[in-house]
Amino acid sequence: MRILNQEIPSAVGQTVTVAGWVHRRRRLAAVSFLVLRDRSGLSQVVVKAPETQAQLDELGEETVVQVTGQVAANPQAPGGAEIVDSVIVPLTEPAQTPPIELWRPTIAAGLPVVLDNAPVALRHPAIRAGWEVAAAALHGFRETIDGFGFTEIQTPKIVGTATESGANVFALDYFGGPAYLAQSPQFYKQTMVGVFERVYEVGPVFRAEPHDTVRHLAEYVSLDAEFGFIQNHRDVLAVLRDVVAGMLAAVGSRAAGALDLLGVKVPEIPTEVPVIHFAEALALAGADPDEPDLSPADERAIGEWALREHGSEFVAVEGYPMVKRPFYTHPQPSDPRWSNSFDLLFRGMELVTGGQRLHRYSDYVAALEARGESPEAPAYGSYLQAFKHGMPPHGGFAIGLERFVARLTGAENVREVTLFPRDLHRLTP
Amino acid sequence: MRILNQEIPSAVGQTVTVAGWVHRRRRLAAVSFLVLRDRSGLSQVVVKAPETQAQLDELGEETVVQVTGQVAANPQAPGGAEIVDSVIVPLTEPAQTPPIELWRPTIAAGLPVVLDNAPVALRHPAIRAGWEVAAAALHGFRETIDGFGFTEIQTPKIVGTATESGANVFALDYFGGPAYLAQSPQFYKQTMVGVFERVYEVGPVFRAEPHDTVRHLAEYVSLDAEFGFIQNHRDVLAVLRDVVAGMLAAVGSRAAGALDLLGVKVPEIPTEVPVIHFAEALALAGADPDEPDLSPADERAIGEWALREHGSEFVAVEGYPMVKRPFYTHPQPSDPRWSNSFDLLFRGMELVTGGQRLHRYSDYVAALEARGESPEAPAYGSYLQAFKHGMPPHGGFAIGLERFVARLTGAENVREVTLFPRDLHRLTP
Structure with a gap:
């Protein structure tokens, strides 16, 4: 049973399933972060397992995925909680790179480009x-x-x-x-x-x-x-x-x-x-x-x-x-x-x-x-x-x-x- | 302050003002009836004063009028009440006769006529x-x-x-x-x-x-x-x-x-x-x-x-x-x-x-x-x-x-x- 990103903070300690778009990926030395976007907002998924990190590398931004994992409190995460020990299941084929960087808070593209790619x-x-x-x-x-x-x-x-x-x-x-x-x-x-x-x-x-x-x-x-x-x-x-x-x-x-x-x-x-x-x-x-x-x-x-x-x-x-x-x-x-x-x-x-x-x-x-x-x-x-x-x-x-x-x-x-x-x-x- | 026709039954004994369309007029020997239509339904107005009867004769069906009068209980009237001792004030010029008789419960005209005169x-x-x-x-x-x-x-x-x-x-x-x-x-x-x-x-x-x-x-x-x-x-x-x-x-x-x-x-x-x-x-x-x-x-x-x-x-x-x-x-x-x-x-x-x-x-x-x-x-x-x-x-x-x-x-x-x-x-x- 899928929950929405906005419900994650009230599920600390539980195993949950969320689904949405790969909004952003960040790979650090020992850990990767997946920011997942759904209709209610963003959530953070922490990936430490090397095979899941490798999987994430293949799933470009905007790929639609389902994530099942454990909710852990983290004051730095959006809403004060994040998902750890996660299993990621793609719901579609990997997405092509979007024409506009959707994860940047500020839109770099001009209005005509935005409208052409609405x-x-x-x-x-x-x-x-x-x-x-x-x-x-x-x-x-x-x-x-x-x-x-x-x-x-x-x-x-x-x-x-x-x-x-x-x-x-x-x-x-x-x-x-x-x-x-x-x-x-x-x-x-x-x-x-x-x-x-x-x-x-x-x-x-x-x-x-x-x-x-x-x-x-x-x-x-x-x-x-x-x-x-x-x-x-x-x-x-x-x-x-x-x-x-x-x-x-x-x-x-x-x-x-x-x-x-x-x-x-x-x-x-x-x-x-x-x-x-x-x-x-x-x-x-x-x-x-x-x-x-x-x-x-x-x-x-x-x-x-x-x-x-x-x-x-x-x-x-x-x-x-x-x-x-x-x-x-x-x-x-x-x-x-x-x-x-x-x-x-x-x-x-x-x-x-x-x-x-x-x-x-x-x-x-x-x-x-x-x-x-x-x-x-x-x-x-x-x-x-x-x-x-x-x-x-x-x-x-x-x-x-x-x-x-x-x-x-x-x-x-x-x-x-x-x-x-x-x-x-x-x-x- | 205008009230709606549907509110008349709860105003027995009071003086009220209603407004709407002349839905139907019926002239009997000593009394005329005006059926008034507004967005909430129909009401009955009883007219006995000869000058108001004469006035009503001039106001064809669909003329928009305002009626001020006394609400009286009458089991035969729609909703069990009617307006008596009324003053009728036209809000527009007298209406021309409608192409379809709107007061008849059954529509006599065929669909093309109805649609042409929508x-x-x-x-x-x-x-x-x-x-x-x-x-x-x-x-x-x-x-x-x-x-x-x-x-x-x-x-x-x-x-x-x-x-x-x-x-x-x-x-x-x-x-x-x-x-x-x-x-x-x-x-x-x-x-x-x-x-x-x-x-x-x-x-x-x-x-x-x-x-x-x-x-x-x-x-x-x-x-x-x-x-x-x-x-x-x-x-x-x-x-x-x-x-x-x-x-x-x-x-x-x-x-x-x-x-x-x-x-x-x-x-x-x-x-x-x-x-x-x-x-x-x-x-x-x-x-x-x-x-x-x-x-x-x-x-x-x-x-x-x-x-x-x-x-x-x-x-x-x-x-x-x-x-x-x-x-x-x-x-x-x-x-x-x-x-x-x-x-x-x-x-x-x-x-x-x-x-x-x-x-x-x-x-x-x-x-x-x-x-x-x-x-x-x-x-x-x-x-x-x-x-x-x-x-x-x-x-x-x-x-x-x-x-x-x-x-x-x-x-x-x-x-x-x-x-x-x-x-x-x-x-x-």
Whole structure:
């Protein structure tokens, strides 16, 4: 019966069997060390028998082995215990030398080499740690939002028309006709508010993003939520705050080892996220009051303001100009130049966009016509059907998983925390 | 403060506010009834004031309203209570008449009409119930497998080469070059066993399925699992059994109302699923011993046998001929004509396929060459890298969500339990 490496320290004096990858071998004069890696971490196996030392010499790093031996206390070993008097049984043929030295704490290879060799590079504890944070965040997202009575949905990724605009959309051959990859589940999640009131979806979204930047991917994981019977976007922000808090808590509890390895502390999100109106944000940043958007420098200034004035690493900017928001955005009732939408900034960078949507059919017709589009267009037919037949005031948000994790872990490039990134230049592995 | 319809019976004597959709209106001589639908179910609102009756006459079915009134006990009302002396406030403009009568318990429209009008048809309690079962099953899947120490992964859906074969794959334009939609996460989930040992993924898979049948979709949700350090496929079957049990338990507890509405009882899966070898299965069904596959009639015969001999609605057939299994399938060690793979049948129909995979690099090279394929081909380069550098004995399975739910609910067509199905003829809504 196999035990995990992390269970070794509590088995001192017993004979145990562990299994995993040969992470590292060190041969000294009289003794060899085998560092074994499994999903729970590392362990140390001490080999003194000459024939086992010779056996180990033949088993290159990454060979999968099973080790049976006696657990002995040793304060110098990981966890304070090691395996001695061991019998090593290979579970596969000897592995070839990995393209990246996985046992070195620091990754010597550059990002392109790491990404080209992802099937093996992801085994490096520090690279793997990024995804451990992502997996924990996914768990926290679902657990929190499920607790709020949201229903999970899974909506199609192949669509008949471009979701929000014709730009940056991937086209495909669908049984001889044209189709597209969904840029977001926006229309579907709104539609499903008519069915379940509160819905969420975790799934891939696709952007034929022609820019090669550290924050854009051609395919990423979107954590979408949408819900009805709200007063305005502030209700959306309140749910988002709780969801982010749940994600952070799950990262702290489920990926503690990964955080240690990465030297990252989970930030605090205040119960009430500070909110600043877009117009005030421009003034605060010293920007032109007619600017329709915030520059990266403006966002940093607002982040600093929130930290200084409210002790918060998070801040929401509400009221973004309607001209910069999609047609389904609900205007600010007191002044329709502004919108009932917001960006949540974390450490001075945009993390999540959310807001209230239009809910009246007549408002959709007017909004589309004002943008020179026809409500009768195939792109809108099924979407508008939901509004024709009664929809409550509603809103929602979308969290980009990879960007969230990159911000949290301080990764400079979103690709560092993506399992197999897709971009302008990268389609494999 | 809004309460849900399901909370009304416990608020007798109080003034409450509810909100939802006008599900049905009935006008009698002295009184009108409003049946209100929200995400928790239906409630009855009694309207006697003539001006409120007149107001209700203007608010067509599916209009979203808020109702404030007094809760009165009434054994005839749903849940034994109803709302009286009510004030109705519309939250949107009056809704247009739905294309399908949502208030009728039985759906009069045929499936094509239902699917064409999915944004509204999904609001019908009996149609919505199918997806409630699906959402509960998803929850049960993740909860169970997470408890076994599996790590969630999210792998790319845009791939550089067809995953398993060139057939039935959707091609797309990827920044001017060719790319494809992933037919399964098979290669990626195996690769990730090298990183996390135990992984799972819930996500869309794409099949350019040219056949128009009641069980095939061009896009469906696949629940994939893969894990290492197994003895053989029986370890995979044991995990699958527990995962299916967890899914069934979650459906029973989280979708109880939906099951009632559909008249469905959750089946029992035995702790040990009966297993029969493919060769015996053929004999049992009276089929030619040289047949490489089971016919639907054979599967029914085996299902009947399992029910008769083992009292089980589930049965696993192991040892499927290698010639009918993908190249990565592990042969049966005692006789390599057969494989260490299985199908799990439910009520005489295939529900899940799983098995042990090859894990030695040299075995992959041999298996590909035996099929006339080059291990150096771009399709296999990154995949085989994982095996070159050490992989444990491993295996896994994939559950098709829509098919699972269709079998469970007795839906004749998998489209009945898919939110927005995609097939040869259907790309919208």
